[in-house]
Amino acid sequence: MSAPSDEDLIRRIASGDRAAMQGLYARHSTAVFRFLVRMVRDPSRAEDLMSDVFFDVWQQAGRFEGRSSVTTWMLTIARFKALSTLRRRPHEELEPEMAETIEDEADTPEVTLQKASKADAMRRCLEALSLEHRTVIDLVYYHELAVDEVARVLDIPAGTVKTRLFHARKRLSDLLLKAGVDRGWP
Amino acid sequence: MSTTDPERDEDELLLPWHVTGRLRAAEAARIESALACEPELARRLDLARAERDGTEAVNEGLGAPSMKARDDLFARIDADLAARERGPRGWLRRMGEALAGLSPPMLAGSALAACLLLLLQAGLLTGAWLGGSPTTYETASHDASGPSASGTFLLVTFGPTATAAQITEALAETGLSIVDGPRAGGIYRLRLSDGTEGRGSPSAVVDRLRTKPGLVVLAVPEPVPAR
Numbered sequence: 079m080s081a082p083s084d085e086d087l088i089r090r091i092a093s094g095d096r097a098a099m100q101g102l103y104a105r106h107s108t109a110v111f112r113f114l115v116r117m118v119r120d121p122s123r124a125e126d127l128m129s130d131v132f133f134d135v136w137q138q139a140g141r142f143e144g145r146s147s148v149t150t151w152m153l154t155i156a157r158f159k160a161l162s163t164l165r166r167r168p169h170e171e172l173e174p175e176m177a178e179t180i181e182d183e184a185d186t187p188e189v190t191l192q193k194a195s196k197a198d199a200m201r202r203c204l205e206a207l208s209l210e211h212r213t214v215i216d217l218v219y220y221h222e223l224a225v226d227e228v229a230r231v232l233d234i235p236a237g238t239v240k241t242r243l244f245h246a247r248k249r250l251s252d253l254l255l256k257a258g259v260d261r262g263w264p
Numbered sequence: 265m266s267t268t269d270p271e272r273d274e275d276e277l278l279l280p281w282h283v284t285g286r287l288r289a290a291e292a293a294r295i296e297s298a299l300a301c302e303p304e305l306a307r308r309l310d311l312a313r314a315e316r317d318g319t320e321a322v323n324e325g326l327g328a329p330s331m332k333a334r335d336d337l338f339a340r341i342d343a344d345l346a347a348r349e350r351g352p353r354g355w356l357r358r359m360g361e362a363l364a365g366l367s368p369p370m371l372a373g374s375a376l377a378a379c380l381l382l383l384l385q386a387g388l389l390t391g392a393w394l395g396g397s398p399t400t401y402e403t404a405s406h407d408a409s410g411p412s413a414s415g416t417f418l419l420v421t422f423g424p425t426a427t428a429a430q431i432t433e434a435l436a437e438t439g440l441s442i443v444d445g446p447r448a449g450g451i452y453r454l455r456l457s458d459g460t461e462g463r464g465s466p467s468a469v470v471d472r473l474r475t476k477p478g479l480v481v482l483a484v485p486e487p488v489p490a491r
Contacts (some may be wrong), residue, residue, distance in 0.1 A: 116326070219316040219319035219320065
């Protein structure tokens with residue numbers, strides 16, 4: 079017997095099926111948690127927010143209309159909650175990207191060693207991106223959402239999604255260059 | 265996005281989605297054909313793949329939510345479920361489940377019984393509203409159905425000196441019984457029992473009553489109402 083679809087689980091959750099909720103949680107909790115950690119950069123707060131997201135799903139499953147995928151719906155709720163939390167703490171709201179941790183390391187022996195690992199530099203630069211840039215990068219590359227799905231989560235037009243991702247990738251190239259990795263693009 | 269070809273620029277914008285396989289079929293086919301003839305685009309596709317691999321590595325390194333987070337969430341859900349059970353929706357749900365558990369014949373029987381109960385109740389209410397006769401007093405000798413309508417009847421006024429024993433004896437002798445009275449003027453309505461009808465006509469019975477001295481002042485057959 080094939081596993082029930084996300085939509086099937088949501089229909090059962092709408093009728094108060096606890097087991098279906100356990101199934102949905104097992105399937106999506108890690109992805110939602112990681113999305114939130116990347117947004118708020120605090121695993122403890124991300125866990126609390128994740129719990130709120132799933133409780134919202136439990137209570138609002140009856141209102142799910144299927145106009146988007148369940149993943150898109152949950153990530154939309156998660157993003158809204160994360161932004162609400164960040165706005166309540168204005169000193170963290172518009173966090174600058176942590177480019178300085180990439181720069182100024184140019185000629186030290188440690189950096190020379192790190193340059194040998196492009197993959198490691200890529201990870202550090204991805205973590206250094208601004209909230210806006212790393213969010214769109216995560217939605218496309220890790221959560222594997224289509225253009226229109228990203229547009230729905232971020233509440234922006236599809237064209238803006240494409241250009242925002244382009245600028246995020248361009249910024250990533252800049253950071254990599256500063257870390258000693260020249261990608262030759264853009 | 266540095267070319268003058270809008271389609272080429274669009275292809276470059278879409279490369280990340282080509283890597284994740286989330287393009288529409290037409291877009292994917294267009295990029296595949298462009299990749300086949302443009303080595304630079306193919307090189308940039310490799311850059312996107314490296315970005316995808318790096319993003320996955322960053323996310324994989326974030327771990328997973330704790331068991332405590334899971335337990336706390338389902339404790340909230342259990343509390344919410346308990347609250348729903350106590351509410352009106354819980355009551356309706358339980359009734360629905362009880363009905364759903366009945367077999368079709370039992371369900372049909374229950375529906376029929378409910379309909380009959382409703383009809384009975386409607387009848388009682390309608391009767392109380394429309395058909396209720398005004399309540400009046402009743403005497404012990406005058407039941408609500410009124411005097412008997414069938415049989416042969418006499419109208420009799422007993423004499424003022426007639427004793428109860430004389431009257432009882434005469435009634436037994438002639439097969440008469442008092443069914444109504446006394447009415448105005450001391451008139452009693454007597455019914456001639458079926459078993460004694462054969463012994464004489466009403467006129468004959470009247471004559472026998474009149475032969476007893478002082479027993480009756482008036483004794484006549486009751487006129488039969490016109491039909």
